[in-house]
Amino acid sequence: xxxxxxxxxxxxxxxxxxxxxxxxxxxxxxxxxxxxxxxxxxxxxxxxxxxxxxxxxxxxxxxxxxxxxxxxxxxxxxxxxxxxxxxxxxxxxxxxxxxxxxxxxxxxxxxxxxxxxxxxxxxxxxxxxxxxxxxxxxxxxxxxxxxxxxxxxxxxxxxxxxxxxxxxxxxxxxxxxxxxxxxxxxxxxxxxxxxxxxxxxxxxxxxxxxxxxxxxxxxxxxxxxxxxxxxxxxxxxxxxxxxxxxxxxxxxxxxxxxxxxxxxxxxxxxxxxxxxxxxxxxxxxxxxxxxxxxxxxxxxxxxxxxxxxxxxxxxxxxxxxxxxxxxxxxxxxxxxxxxxxxxxxxxxxxxxxxxxxxxxxxxxxxxxxxxxxxxxxxxxxxxxxxxxxxxxxxxxxxxxxxxxxxxxxxxxxxxxxxxxxxxxxxxxxxxxxxxxxxxxxxxxxxxxxxxxxxxxxxxxxxxx
Numbered sequence: 436x437x438x439x440x441x442x443x444x445x446x447x448x449x450x451x452x453x454x455x456x457x458x459x460x461x462x463x464x465x466x467x468x469x470x471x472x473x474x475x476x477x478x479x480x481x482x483x484x485x486x487x488x489x490x491x492x493x494x495x496x497x498x499x500x501x502x503x504x505x506x507x508x509x510x511x512x513x514x515x516x517x518x519x520x521x522x523x524x525x526x527x528x529x530x531x532x533x534x535x536x537x538x539x540x541x542x543x544x545x546x547x548x549x550x551x552x553x554x555x556x557x558x559x560x561x562x563x564x565x566x567x568x569x570x571x572x573x574x575x576x577x578x579x580x581x582x583x584x585x586x587x588x589x590x591x592x593x594x595x596x597x598x599x600x601x602x603x604x605x606x607x608x609x610x611x612x613x614x615x616x617x618x619x620x621x622x623x624x625x626x627x628x629x630x631x632x633x634x635x636x637x638x639x640x641x642x643x644x645x646x647x648x649x650x651x652x653x654x655x656x657x658x659x660x661x662x663x664x665x666x667x668x669x670x671x672x673x674x675x676x677x678x679x680x681x682x683x684x685x686x687x688x689x690x691x692x693x694x695x696x697x698x699x700x701x702x703x704x705x706x707x708x709x710x711x712x713x714x715x716x717x718x719x720x721x722x723x724x725x726x727x728x729x730x731x732x733x734x735x736x737x738x739x740x741x742x743x744x745x746x747x748x749x750x751x752x753x754x755x756x757x758x759x760x761x762x763x764x765x766x767x768x769x770x771x772x773x774x775x776x777x778x779x780x781x782x783x784x785x786x787x788x789x790x791x792x793x794x795x796x797x798x799x800x801x802x803x804x805x806x807x808x809x810x811x812x813x814x815x816x817x818x819x820x821x822x823x824x825x826x827x828x829x830x831x832x833x834x835x836x837x838x839x840x841x842x843x844x845x846x847x848x849x850x851x852x853x854x855x856x857x858x859x860x861x862x863x864x865x866x867x868x869x870x871x872x873x874x875x876x877x878x879x880x881x882x883x884x885x886x887x888x889x890x891x892x893x894x895x896x897x898x899x
Contacts, residue, residue: 534882537636
């Protein structure tokens with residue numbers, strides 16, 4: 436689907452160097468199948484394995500599908516069902532349903548695609564709404580930088596009495612203005628006057644949304660959105676499979692095996708959110724958490740240093756280089772100092788004693804590769820995060836440590852290293868847990884808030 440032309444005749448594609456708009460165009464067609472799944476696990480407000488109220492905090496109501504109106508009972512019953520459906524329409528926001536998390540490096544967007552649209556609704560639907568739905572769901576890439584993560588799509592969710600699929604889209608924050616222009620060109624403000632958004636960018640770009648696209652941002656706390664989104668996605672599961680996973684036999688990263696798991700009885704947990712920087716939260720319930728600490732050395736640090744040291748341009752390129760490198764050519768190990776293990780304190784000879792410690796030697800600098808530097812950078816950042824997480828878990832007396840954030844996307848090296856660190860330094864007392872939707876939980880939380888804002892007028896719900 437091509438973008439509608441700008442109302443400004445003087446504006447050209449050069450305003451959007453990365454193709455996020457007027458270039459936010461299809462690069463590849465999606466051929467994903469819509470596979471039905473059934474599950475007894477509840478979701479946002481539905482009954483689930485975490486208790487009758489559901490740990491995402493949205494209340495139960497009866498589900499009303501549009502086909503019920505046409506297929507159930509006498510004319511009087513159909514009339515009553517029609518009245519209930521009309522009431523439901525008043526108590527839920529109009530389509531399209533979005534949630535956004537505007538981070539320091541990436542923008543994460545979730546979009547609910549209704550799959551139960553009736554012929555009557557389709558007739559009444561305005562063209563701009565159809566255009567947005569077709570554009571977002573028929574493409575898997577948007578310009579040079581926008582990506583829809585098809586493998587993460589959640590299928591056949593029932594939310595607010597509507598059944599559909601939840602899509603996950605990301606693009607670099609540097610292209611945010613292009614996205615705002617696209618919203619203007621597709622007349623988004625004629626459908627919505629408010630967009631639920633979280634992350635620092637919800638504040639940074641607030642004026643741009645209003646002045647360019649006539650859209651008001653409803654700014655939401657990013658940590659609340661993170662927790663609510665995480666609990667919701669875990670409660671509905673991943674298309675019939677658990678959302679979480681851990682590594683069996685983490686003490687041997689080469690042979691450790693990924694195993695699925697659920698966050699049953701999730702509290703308390705230490706939640707380590709690794710984005711551009713890192714925030715570490717102690718979570719005691721869905722509405723009770725505190726930020727324990729954080730560090731500025733996160734995913735943004737890894738990519739920034741890799742760009743400086745290796746000349747790479749993207750996160751994917753940096754990880755690809757790191758996968759081929761050997762960090763021991765760059766880092767000084769315990770055995771480089773002691774000639775073996777430091778037995779008194781249980782330090783293995785293979786443990787890093789000094790990150791980049793070999794780089795003080797010109798001979799070593801001349802012998803290492805860019806791939807070695809990328810790997811050493813990744814190991815340095817990951818080890819620092821793991822060390823902080825372990826100390827926080829001990830101080831807070833929490834045994835469940837959950838790592839999330841886009842730093843972990845396609846980053847098996849770091850997930851296995853974190854699993855190893857938690858297991859080794861705690862002598863098996865701490866287990867590192869991970870989640871498939873890594874960096875999207877804040878956007879999901881913002882999406883849920885869009886639905887929650889109608890609770891005073893009528894309840895909202897979601898189930899599998």
